[in-house]
Amino acid sequence: MTLDTKAFSDVVAATVKEYVQREALDRIDALEKRLAEVEASGLRFLGVWQRAVDYRRGSVVTSEGSSWVALKATSPAEKPGDCDAWALVAQRGRDGRVA
Incomplete structure (x- = not known):
């Protein structure tokens, strides 16, 4: 063969x-x-980040003047900016002029 x-x-x-x-x-x-x-x-705005709250992917919070979106489910104490579970949406800037 x-x-x-x-x-x-x-x-x-x-x-x-x-x-x-x-x-x-x-x-x-x-x-x-x-x-x-x-x-x-979609995205869900949930206000100011709280240490004792579990957040789901798509949750939007503010923390220290910046806005963050959860990329995955987070456990309590996973603070935005301190772990990779959050992405920065808008960074805190200098205070704007009052018109």
């Missing part, structure tokens, strides 16, 4: 292509579901 390397190579290439396409489609589906969840829940 002789090994037909061209046929073998074609089968391997087709199998790899199918696997990669299936993996890509699975990842796209997962990302679309995650995006739909984010869009459905």
Whole structure:
């Protein structure tokens, strides 16, 4: 029995292509579901950050004059600016002039 390397190579290439396409489609589906969840829940402004409160992803709080959004669920005492659970939305600046 002789090994037909061209046929073998074609089968391997087709199998790899199918696997990669299936993996890509699975990842796209997962990302679309995650995006739909984010869009459905939106951002929720919850006022001044409180140490004893659990926040969910999408929660927006103020802390020391800056605004922060939770990137994931946080546990109590995960203070904005002190951990990677929060992203800065607007940084506190110099007081503006009163018109």
